[in-house]
Amino acid sequence: QVQLVESGGGLVQAGGSLRLSCALSGRTFSSYSMGWFRQAPGEAREFVAAVSRSGVDTDYADNVKGRFTISRDNTNNTVLLQMNSLKPEDTASYYCVARFGWIANITGAYVYWGQGTQVTVSS
Helix, strand or coil, X not given: CCEEEEECCEEXXXXXXXXXXXXXXXXXXXXXXXXXXXXXXXXXXXXXXXXXXXXXXXXXXXXCCCCEEEEXXXXXXXXXXXXXXXXXXXXXXXXXXXXXXXXCCCHHHCCEECCCEEEEEEC
């Protein structure tokens, strides 16, 4: 059974940075494409970023491109989301996701979800 545990959320001022981390256990990490989604109160979950099994291919939502960077460490079974130039509209719960196979950017493609970590950006 795949387990995902996120860490690194918190409160930051607009323009600041945070780094989220997610550790996968229970299966071979390098077999899973990884990603991040987020959900703000009253809003639907939305795609943020994804990285392929090898780490070579990445995908980003348009509203985070140039500010967020996703990466993975297949030695330590960890995926990272570096978030720079944060804006109040980035405030949300951020969820780490995993899928066996190819990279994807739609909610329904991901079977495994973490519990979420809160990111709050103050203006």
